[in-house]
Amino acid sequence: MNRLRILSGVQPTGSLHIGNWLGAIRNWVNLQNTHETYVCVVDLHAITMSYDPIKLAEDTRNTAALYLACGINPEHSTVFVQSHVRAHSELCWLLNCLTPLNWLERMIQFKEKSIKQGSNVSIGLLDYPIMMAADILLYDADLVPVGEDQKQHLELARDIAQQRVNSRFGKDENVIVKVPEPLIMSEGARIMSLVDGRSKMSKSHPDDNSRINLLDSPDLIKKKIKRAKTDSNIGLEFTNTDRPEADNLLGIYAILSGKGRETVAIECSEMGWGNFKQLLIDATIESLKPIQNHYNEIINDRTYMDNILKEGAQKANSVADTTLQRVRSALGFLKTIG
Numbered sequence: 278m279n280r281l282r283i284l285s286g287v288q289p290t291g292s293l294h295i296g297n298w299l300g301a302i303r304n305w306v307n308l309q310n311t312h313e314t315y316v317c318v319v320d321l322h323a324i325t326m327s328y329d330p331i332k333l334a335e336d337t338r339n340t341a342a343l344y345l346a347c348g349i350n351p352e353h354s355t356v357f358v359q360s361h362v363r364a365h366s367e368l369c370w371l372l373n374c375l376t377p378l379n380w381l382e383r384m385i386q387f388k389e390k391s392i393k394q395g396s397n398v399s400i401g402l403l404d405y406p407i408m409m410a411a412d413i414l415l416y417d418a419d420l421v422p423v424g425e426d427q428k429q430h431l432e433l434a435r436d437i438a439q440q441r442v443n444s445r446f447g448k449d450e451n452v453i454v455k456v457p458e459p460l461i462m463s464e465g466a467r468i469m470s471l472v473d474g475r476s477k478m479s480k481s482h483p484d485d486n487s488r489i490n491l492l493d494s495p496d497l498i499k500k501k502i503k504r505a506k507t508d509s510n511i512g513l514e515f516t517n518t519d520r521p522e523a524d525n526l527l528g529i530y531a532i533l534s535g536k537g538r539e540t541v542a543i544e545c546s547e548m549g550w551g552n553f554k555q556l557l558i559d560a561t562i563e564s565l566k567p568i569q570n571h572y573n574e575i576i577n578d579r580t581y582m583d584n585i586l587k588e589g590a591q592k593a594n595s596v597a598d599t600t601l602q603r604v605r606s607a608l609g610f611l612k613t614i615g
């Protein structure tokens with residue numbers, strides 16, 4: 278029986294943090310045994326914000342190495358770099374020409390991120406969700422595991438596929454591109470900042486203390502958690518809104534300790550922040566240790582990493598080119614000659 282195909286990726290925009298891991302990569306690791314899994318490092322997306330060209334290649338390689346360190350197995354998953362597959366850029370252009378501008382202007386992430394960019398907002402940032410649609414549609418993905426924050430972009434990809442490609446160009450109900458479904462994983466779907474429990478933990482936040490990076494040393498993890506924002510209530514509880522810091526830190530602890538929310542709610546109900554933070558520090562350091570060890574083993578083995586990314590690109594190119602030819606033909610382009 279054919280396995281359902283999934284596609285996902287992370288931008289190499291800096292150090293990956295526990296939000297990227299718990300909200301995304303950890304899910305791919307679980308899914309790769311039961312699904313045909315494609316995971317890419319979305320470097321074309323990374324240049325939609327201001328970036329350092331000297332660091333881009335290194336961050337791309339490090340992000341791929343972190344996928345492997347977190348448990349992505351290249352024998353079960355296709356691991357590749359987005360820009361190594363030219364079809365992403367070409368399909369993005371074709372979809373650009375089919376998508377109304379006002380569909381993009383209502384994207385929440387664009388509104389939020391464009392405020393941060395001020396007057397320097399790039400067209401690429403506005404176009405980000407179209408590139409994401411191209412990423413997904415190229416691989417005929419059945420499911421796209423995404424955090425809550427990416428749900429709106431996936432809806433857009435579905436609308437483009439259905440209304441702008443299949444309905445307009447598919448003759449006799451012919452499906453040109455597969456319409457993907459979101460796979461929202463509830464646990465860990467949204468890990469919040471350590472300095473503000475109401476905003477998302479993010480790679481590009483200027484304050485490094487707002488996140489725990491996967492490669493942070495035990496000392497740094499300890500320091501960051503000790504400084505993490507708390508409230509003045511006694512006893513810790515999940516409230517789902519009223520106590521955002523308690524919700525977030527307890528939630529992280531519930532996942533990292535493997536105990537789950539119910540057990541943790543009982544364990545911490547009468548605990549003060551000081552004792553709780555020590556538990557969280559220990560659980561975080563313990564959980565990240567195997568990832569950091571594995572990362573250190575592979576990151577300097579350039580041949581190993583190069584081979585994985587080369588094989589991944591070959592496989593991805595072959596699938597993506599087939600889809601792109603289907604779309605080009607449906608849109609009426611002259612076939613390439615020779």
Ligand code: AQP
Nearest residue numbers: 287288290296297300301424466467468478479480481
């Ligand atoms: N805080 C988070 N909690 C849960 N999941 C998260 N993801 C990101 N932050 C959290 C998930 O990680 C995947 C890849 O994210 P991305 O790199 O494509 O972009 P992002 O969502 O914008 O992530 P960041 O860390 O906030 O990066 P910057 O600061 O560069 O924009 C996605 O599946 C996302 O849901």
